[in-house]
Amino acid sequence: MESLSGSLSNQARLSRCNKSIFPMNKKMYLLTVKSQINIYGGPNSASFYDMSEGCDCCGSGSVPVGPRYYNLNPDKLKKLNIFLTLDSDIIISKQLAMDIQMSGNTQLDEIFHIKTKERLPFYVLKPEKIMPRFSKDTTGYERENFCPKCGRDGHFFMPKVPLKLVYDERVDEGYNNVHVAATWELFGNSILRKPFDDSVFASPCFLVDEFIKNKIYEYAGRRVHFNDVSFA
């Protein structure tokens, strides 16, 4: 009886694999942007937030819907092709955005000046897909005050210890077509407030494929750093 049930469960596993689960067949890299400028993003920048997938306790998982509004002065940012806001939104120059779109990635939000409503030559980089939860073998982070309901926020980087992302699940076939993905885990603490603009949302880490990595490096050089992501 024991071996029969074992063989059945193996068959079930195999049929699950044949259906839609594959090993990741391309390399992905954890993107670290080193330049940060002193402007707010997040809930301040979005005209609308889609909260349908968000946690109703902390707001994690809510998605800003473009266009976005920032207090950016393009004349002061001519040499920056990629940078973070205080809320860790990743902003890229129009030139870099055009090159990234060559990959087929169109997940970019247009940016307007928060006061003048003038169109600015920058875009917000957005993920095409959210990764599955990372493996317990991931190192270089700690947990603090995470939401008791969703547990997505409350991840923190450790000083001088690189985050080494490991995924032990075989991923859905769709991930192999993705150029820019975000971790399910969010870094920082999410706090849902009233008025909504005062809310703070923890942010994901971004994973990029080889094409996007090379494009970003071409424009940003030492202002960015990439770490390998492991798929066990």
Ligand SMILES: [Zn+2]
């Ligand atoms: Zn939550």
